[in-house]
Amino acid sequence: MNKWLFFLCLILFLSLSISYILENNATPAITYFPDDEKSTFTKAESNLGLFLPKGNDSYEIVWTSDSESDKEMYLRQDASLLFDNGRLRGVRSTWTQDTKQIHIEEKLLSEDSSFFQVITFHHGEIHYPEDQIKSIHQMSSDHLYVIDSPSTSLDAFKTPEDKFEEEWENLLDRTTKQQLLYHWDQLFTHFSIDSESYLSVPLTSLVKYNSSPLPSMSQEQTDKVIGQLWEGVYKNYIIPAVNTENSQLQSYVPIVLFDKDNNHLLVLYELNGKKHKLIQHYSI
Template identity: 75%
Template sequence: MNKGLFISLSVIILGFSIFFILGINTAPAITYFPDDEDSSFTSANSNLELFLPKGNDSYQLAWTTDSRSDKEMYLRQDASLLFDNGRLRGVRSKWVQDTDHIQIEEKLVSEDSSFFQVISFHHGEIHYPNEQIKSIRQMSADHLYVIDSPNTSLDAFKTPENEFESEWKNLLNRTTKQQLLYHWNRLFTYFDISGESYLSVPLTSLHKYNNEPLPTMTRDETNKIMGQLWEGLYKNYIIPAVNTENNQLQSYIPIILFDKQNQHLLVLFELNAKKYKLIQQYAN
């Protein structure tokens, strides 16, 4: 590893202390309803790109989400969370009635080398006669490594294409992981939880359950759990974060704990120096 990597590591550990919560309309809430087998998303995507260098010490990041359903729905909602080296950098949510399409586009200024991760939840609510309500849902995610070192030119990539980028990926992954493990272990200790009883999944990795079920569960059971999980996350994590002043926001990637006995799940997170444990019991 070259000298420039070690110099930048100290900058990364210090972190970028300015966080942005972007404008959000918090009503109505995301609500879980049974699956609508006659409706679906035709597309659902999140994307991060390096937009333009902003100056000698900063750059612009383009953060977008886009989803389209196969028909207009009574209510369409998308919520997206952006993390920077494991720390919450921004939240964006949008809801529109009687539409099949939602797009969110944001540009924000950042500096220093970073591992950016975005996780988004796309939701549609369909109303039928006789007050019957059903829903569809899907997750999407993306990531971006940005190298902003005084010894190299500005660079960004999703998958490394050479040894230099591979070294940076490993460095940023290791730094982020160490920071998150320290944070999560404090939560485990505070709530006196044994990790051996749970399958631990970071919030930013939940999208893999779009295509695979939770261990020993069916696809339908997993779908229901994910829908109810995001209902709780919206109410207890996203809205409180949005209602926090920008310069006071402090949070890391929440950790989701799936009970190996298939009875419940836990969500552990810290928001603005307060620790939280959410419990979601699985319905029979």
Template identity: 40%
Template sequence: MKATKITILLLCILTLCYSTYYFLSNDKVEVEESLIFFPIDPDVQFIEATSNVYLLDQEDEDEYTIKFLSQSRLDRKAYLRQDLSFVFEDGILAATLSKWKENASTIKQKKEINGEDSSYYETVTFHHAEIHYPDDIIKSSQIMSYDFLYVIDSPLSPLEAFKIPETNLEREWKFILDNTRKQQLQYVWGKLLEASALNASDYYAMPLTALINYNDKTLPNLTKKQSQKAIGGLWEGIYKNYFLGIKEEDGSISSPIGSSLPLILLDKQSTHFIILFETKSGKNVKLIQKIG
């Protein structure tokens, strides 16, 4: 009987330890998987914020490797630093990157993916810092970076990559790849607008990658402070509902890889954003992010 009581006591202790560990582990995950906008601190600045995409090497005759890098440095250590990136190939999400650090100023992240055929690559990164002050005051700092690359992989010419075309061949391929991407995205976005019963003339429209233009520029009808808050809130919503996965009707979460480049719509009264994209399986997704 005494041995049984000791056994039960040990089991209870082990269960309590496991429960405590499980709670702390899951609490850690929750912290890592949160990106929350707080008022911008104008005294805190990013002194470096870059995204880069370049051709690494050729694997074989039919495949090559593309490398993506992003790095950022704040002018001080922050309670929480996080960078998240999207990589698109011809308007389709090919990869995501995210890195999270506590009590840090600098973040570096990299990723390699295999490619084939001629393609147009884009990467956009949201660099974010959460700064804590005494008396429970929390503020943010944020900036975006962007890069792109054209890759020519044709049986008629050697493998090469460029950003700005310098030869007639590069100019021809830029025209082909730009138009292929444009036609495909216009087709997808047209379907999304029709399915959502939205009138395009009621909105300012831009792809997600064009948000880089609003690092310093204000959104229509908004002040700089309001624009920064709107952009921060938009990225918060994109992170939760696109980057971390797409919620299905049955409650399951599916990967965003293979989905279309999101179309960002800002209503002309600047009260809300609508984010539209098509999943890899062809499902239409509509997200709404209020500005207020």
């Protein structure tokens, strides 16, 4: 009897242990490791498109992200954020082991004219013998203007092709910018930040640093800073956002502040009513 009781307890313990491991690895952290010069992404892209209208007052946005590395990796992760007129609309995070491809696809119902922006961080972790770990990363982005006005037919474009679309582009850009500047100004005031001491870059604009270095830095140094930046953003912004129901998700495009003395960077954002400041000291 004691023998059977022992085996039952052992099985229960193993079941609980496996359940615990699976639960706590459901969203593994993105961790920056030294760049792997032997590996690269053969594909890294995000895309926004207009799906068929769902009625007179709504339409669907198709949001996709695709990435492929040149070889299978121990861990592949993609995290994608969608903003609507500067407001966070959705977050998707996917990870897979022993693969080189990741595909994310979502359809979101929306209404009214909007300026949509998406930015995705593609990450790969490579394990070598003797516990040597390296990584690769790349960003991709896309945008889409949607015109949903009672006086015109539904229209969507990425680059305006006529004066009508140019006017809508200017209107949506201006509306989004004004909303974000007001929001960021509140964060600067709350944390007593002197904006003149920093280079301010919206999170949605970071993609330009894939191939353009930060001021007074090499591209290699920039890649390290950006990789470590996303490590912090993933842990402190993306994971909490993923764990929030879309109906309760409240946030705007975070603002990244690069110290002009090249000592550190800050990330300011508000998530679900709470203001946050992340700080990352450079080790370049």
